[in-house]
Amino acid sequence: MRLYNTLTRSEENFAPGPDNTVRMYTCGLTVYARGHIGNFRTFICVDVLRRTLKYLLGYRVKQVMNFTDVDDRTIIGAKKAGMDLRTYTERHIADFRDDARALGLEEVEESPRATDEANLHAMADLVRLLEKNGHTYVSDGSIYFKISTMPRYGRLAHLDHEGMKPGARVDADTYAKEDARDFVLWKASKPDEPAWDLVDPPGRPGWHLECSAMALRLLGEPPIDIHAGGVDLIFPHHENEIAQSECATGKPFSRFWVHVEYLIVDEQKMSKSLGNTYTIPDVVIRGYRPSAVRYLLLSAHYRKQLNFTWASLGQAEEALRRLTDFLVRLGTVAREGASGDIAARVGQARRDFADAMQDDLNTAAALGVVFELVRSLRSAIDAGQLGTGDVPGIRQAFDEFDRVLGVFSLRLAEDDQPPVPVEEIERLIEDRQGARRRREFAAADRIRDDLAARGVLLEDGTGGTRWKRK
RNA sequence: GGCGCCGUCGCCAAGAGGUAAGGCAGAGGUCUGCAAAACCUCCACCCCCGGUUCAAAUCCGGGCGGCGCCUCCA
Numbered sequence: 001m002r003l004y005n006t007l008t009r010s011e012e013n014f015a016p017g018p019d020n021t022v023r024m025y026t027c028g029l030t031v032y033a034r035g036h037i038g039n040f041r042t043f044i045c046v047d048v049l050r051r052t053l054k055y056l057l058g059y060r061v062k063q064v065m066n067f068t069d070v071d072d073r074t075i076i077g078a079k080k081a082g083m084d085l086r087t088y089t090e091r092h093i094a095d096f097r098d099d100a101r102a103l104g105l106e107e108v109e110e111s112p113r114a115t116d117e118a119n120l121h122a123m124a125d126l127v128r129l130l131e132k133n134g135h136t137y138v139s140d141g142s143i144y145f146k147i148s149t150m151p152r153y154g155r156l157a158h159l160d161h162e163g164m165k166p167g168a169r170v171d172a173d174t175y176a177k178e179d180a181r182d183f184v185l186w187k188a189s190k191p192d193e194p195a196w197d198l199v200d201p202p203g204r205p206g207w208h209l210e211c212s213a214m215a216l217r218l219l220g221e222p223p224i225d226i227h228a229g230g231v232d233l234i235f236p237h238h239e240n241e242i243a244q245s246e247c248a249t250g251k252p253f254s255r256f257w258v259h260v261e262y263l264i265v266d267e268q269k270m271s272k273s274l275g276n277t278y279t280i281p282d283v284v285i286r287g288y289r290p291s292a293v294r295y296l297l298l299s300a301h302y303r304k305q306l307n308f309t310w311a312s313l314g315q316a317e318e319a320l321r322r323l324t325d326f327l328v329r330l331g332t333v334a335r336e337g338a339s340g341d342i343a344a345r346v347g348q349a350r351r352d353f354a355d356a357m358q359d360d361l362n363t364a365a366a367l368g369v370v371f372e373l374v375r376s377l378r379s380a381i382d383a384g385q386l387g388t389g390d391v392p393g394i395r396q397a398f399d400e401f402d403r404v405l406g407v408f409s410l411r412l413a414e415d416d417q418p419p420v421p422v423e424e425i426e427r428l429i430e431d432r433q434g435a436r437r438r439r440e441f442a443a444a445d446r447i448r449d450d451l452a453a454r455g456v457l458l459e460d461g462t463g464g465t466r467w468k469r470k
Numbered sequence: 471g472g473c474g475c476c477g478u479c480g481c482c483a484a485g486a487g488g489u490a491a492g493g494c495a496g497a498g499g500u501c502u503g504c505a506a507a508a509c510c511u512c513c514a515c516c517c518c519c520g521g522u523u524c525a526a527a528u529c530c531g532g533g534c535g536g537c538g539c540c541u542c543c544a
């Protein structure tokens with residue numbers, strides 16, 4: 001497939017190594033708060049990349065997505081909550097897992113935490129290797145990486161430090177560093193902060209260190225195939241990961257760097273200070289479904305900023321409803337027979353879909369292909385040109401689309417949980433049918449309106465009345 | 471100051487030299503007890519100005535506008 005590589009700033013052909021396994025690392029959530037939909041944009045896009053590699057291209061995938069469970073924010077949060085760090089972050093990890101499930105994220109092979117014993121040891125080993133190779137120095141009890149020992153530093157971010165504006169933000173503890181560009185590998189802990197004495201002097205891991213250590217420990221010999229995350233991680237995080245990993249191992253760290261653009265809200269960057277971060281529970285409280293969030297996030301290309309508005313989420317909700325209505329309708333096809341013409345249309349759509357996905361994950365175009373196929377097939381149903389013999393092939397195609405997009409089955413699963421008990425809905429449909437037979441339309445309409453007010457819609461078709469979740 | 475992205479219908483969004491996919495919303499029609507759903511029909515010379523070309527939304531130059539990064543960030 002064609003995949004954009006931030007390292008070369010161009011699309012390249014992607015294929016895994018000879019064992020046909022894609023080894024992929026994704027920078028996950030810092031678990032000091034519930035993840036917001038901006039975080040999940042990245043995770044959903046990476047999930048779709050993973051699914052494309054697995055299901056469309058037939059590669060095996062070994063993906064690691066970490067939890068950053070030790071940093072300033074988690075330490076402060078735990079202190080405020082009066083909990084120990086591990087217990088505090090545990091809670092946010094559980095929330096993340098709930099949200100991930102609601103959004104249809106596939107479980108990844110490994111989801112390590114930075115403070116897992118094995119990972120701390122891997123980090124300590126990495127620091128020792130860097131010390132041995134002469135890339136470090138100690139200042140004020142912290143161990144720093146010395147940028148000047150790595151001539152190739154800055155290759156990913158294309159940053160020219162000569163041109164840095166003097167007014168640009170600079171780390172508060174610059175004074176402790178020999179050079180403002182240096183970054184901390186192992187941070188001196190304050191007295192009431194967690195510390196590990198795995199390296200000398202004791203302290204806690206710097207943010208960048210954990211990802212290098214976990215990627216190398218869990219994915220094996222570098223280079224790994226893909227390293228992914230949000231665009232905001234290009235610098236400094238990924239640049240620093242490269243520095244640590246390559247100076248420690250002497251080998252390239254990752255062949256591909258994949259970065260997902262920002263989700264912005266009402267034309268502004270999402271941030272806690274602007275109060276415009278939304279979580280999955282926020283979305284549900286407003287009456288929208290997680291499946292619509294997933295759909296919306298896939299409706300634009302992952303390398304373009306996506307402006308989130310409640311209006312666009314509503315549009316996503318409607319679009320997705322149309323698609324899944326079709327899948328339900330397929331089950332009502334009664335005419336016998338099959339048509340070669342239908343099979344040809346389905347086959348063409350499958351090829352177009354696969355082409356779009358392999359073109360640097362063009363989900364927007366892929367969704368366009370699906371919609372065109374749906375309209376064409378529905379038209380055929382209305383015209384009496386589609387028979388039961390066509391249905392399995394159509395279902396197979398939509399299963400294939402959905403294995404990659406992961407959004408139809410998510411929506412259908414939500415539909416299976418109506419806000420009114422199914423037995424009650426069915427009883428009310430019976431009552432309404434009786435009223436209709438007696439031509440008591442006012443009574444019939446009242447039943448329909450009441451159910452609609454409770455979130456259940458009724459539709460009268462030739463095969464009887466069907467209900468669906470609003 | 472440096473690096474980079476973007477501007478396509480009321481809204482969302484593909485397309486990246488060959489004459490504008492798709493979705494939402496809207497208008498008219500078919501179907502329906504009425505609806506809903508669905509189908510049919512309609513709904514864009516692509517921010518502006520130059521240039522290259524037989525041909526430009528697509529390439530080049532210059533504007534205008536929006537956004538991101540330059541050590542908290544998905």
